[in-house]
Amino acid sequence: MTMAISSRLDTARVLATVLLPTLAKGVIVRRPGVMALAEKLQSDGTAISTMRHLRDRYGPEPVRLRITGRSVAMLVDPTDVGRLLTQSPEPFALATKEKKAALNHFQPHGLLISEGADRERLRDLNERALRPEKFDVEPIVRDEADLLTRHVMSTGELTWDSFAQAWWRIARRIVLGDSARGDTQLTDDLKALRQNANWAFLHPQQRDLRExxxxxxxxxxxxxxxxxxxxxxxxxxxxIVTMRALAIGARGAHGILESARLWPTTPVILRESTIATRWHGTWLPENTEFVVFTPFFHRDPDRLPFADRYAPEIWDQARDPAIVPFSAGPGECPGRDLVLATAGAMLDALSEHLTFPKLTEPLPATLNHFALRLPATAVGTRVS
Ligand code: HEM
Structure with a gap:
């Protein structure tokens, strides 16, 4: 069987419209300027079109890019996504070369880039430590949401900046305890380290800052x-997912999942094969980097009648193997339930007192959260 290798032109198109814009927005921390431009151009829409073209022209097997020095394959078949994620970390390793380079900056001993027996041990520790029942999420969220609500009532709108301040207080209290509530220096330093991580191989490590x-x-x-x-x-x-959920009037865990489906915060899920693997009859060599570009699988209009609308009901049904905002299989986000609990509590607390207009459908392919300004109405207030 002939191998699906994209033409030079198509490789260039994937690089220019799918991979480079993802890198430019910032893989580790989003860059506001690039996000604004991406929204203006609706760059995710263009990326999705490119992926549809790849699938129609070369699919269903993974499509190899013509890149020298690295075997890179873009997945285009939803069943293949299921397989890749289920068969992790062997033979599809989570710790790819690119991830190691990026994350060495601030969490060299983190689970994401661990391997072998270390990974098993750390995965287990993370799963246990992140169970939502271990945290007293509700009262913390309520506290900070009340403060934010008062601020929003006085200004008449919810902006990303005011939301983010409240959100980081919540995050520090949940992860480190109440005494970390006001420690903005800590999270600012982390942000600076993450900005370096955006540049992966290129940026020198800043040891002082890390220390x-x-x-x-x-x-x-x-x-x-x-x-x-x-x-x-x-x-x-x-x-980011919670703020966008507010913009579409989402409620509950399924609403949060929808926000993350529509605008995935991990747009690229990567795996590296440890052996040669066979796909639709074609062999791909070991050390192939497999790329799952989730915006395509989450919003493919050829496959999903609900692609561009808020559809929380899909989360009641059998799971689509390629709708994976929190990934799936052994590498699935161990923070998922804690996120759903925290974000869900935030939506509940804010909507007790405030309502916001909903974005109109079809929902945009790219949504710049930094620029969201949601005019707020107090619940019970009639607009005449
Ligand atoms: C909306 C919020 C979040 C989303 C959408 C999300 C999504 C993801 C995704 C897609 C992965 C897997 C990447 C892969 O398969 O290669 C992941 C991994 C992970 N996430 Fe999350 N995450 C979120 C928040 C969190 C939070 C708040 C925590 C911790 C408090 C967390 C902890 C982790 C850890 C430890 C891993 C590594 C898992 C592993 O390598 O086995 N995540 N997350």
Whole structure:
């Protein structure tokens, strides 16, 4: 069987419209300027069109890109996504070369880039430590949501900046305890480290900054200090998903999942094969980097009648193997239930007193959360 290798032109198109815009927005921390441009261009819509073209022209097997020095394959078949994620970390390793380069900056001992027996041990520790019942999420969220509600009532709108301030207080209290509530320096330092991580191979590591961050973190005496940087930074994604959920009038866990389906905060899920593997009759060599571009699988209009609308009901039904905002299989996000509990509590607390207009459907392919300004009406107030 002939191998699905994209033409040079199609490789260039994938790089220009799918992979480079994803990198430019910031894989580790989003860049506001690029996000604004991406929204203006609706770059995710273009990326989805490119992926549809690849599938129609070369699919259903993974489509190899013509890149020298690295075997890279884009998945286009939803069943293949299910297989890739189920068969992790062997033969599809989570710790790919690119991830290691990016994450070495601030969590060299984190679960994401661990391997072998270390991974098994750390995975188990993370799963147990992140069970939502271990945290007293509700009262913390309620507290901070009340404060935010008062602020929004006085200004008349909810902006990303005011939301993010409240959200980071929540994140620090959940992860490190109430005494970390006001420690903006800690999360600012983490953000600076993450900005470096955006540049992966290119940026020199900043040892001083990392040491300051680690010293400060140690003062809170967390149970798993090596894992906490990832937990804290992952709360950023949870805040983005919650803010977008407010913009579409979402409620409950399924509403949060929908927000993450429509605008996935992990747009690219990567795996690296440890052996040669066979796909639709074609063999791909070991050390192939497999790319799952989730916006395509989540919003493919050829496959999903609900692609561009808010459809919480889909989460009651059998799971689509390629709708994976929290990934799936052994690498699935161990923070998922904690995120759903925290974000769900935030939606509940805010909507007790405030309502916001909903974005109109069809929903945009790219939504810049930094620029969201939601005019707020107090619940019970009639607009005349
Ligand atoms: C909306 C918020 C979040 C989303 C959408 C999300 C999504 C994801 C995804 C897609 C992965 C898997 C990547 C892969 O398969 O390669 C992942 C991994 C992970 N997430 Fe989350 N995450 C979120 C928030 C959080 C939070 C708040 C925490 C911790 C408090 C967390 C902890 C982790 C950890 C430890 C891993 C590594 C799992 C592993 O390598 O086995 N996540 N997350």
């Amino acid at each position: 300051r961050f680690e010293r400060r973190l140690a003062e809170y005496n967390p149970e798993l200090p090596d894992q906490v940087p990832h937990w804290l930074f992952a709360f950023d994604a949870a805040g």
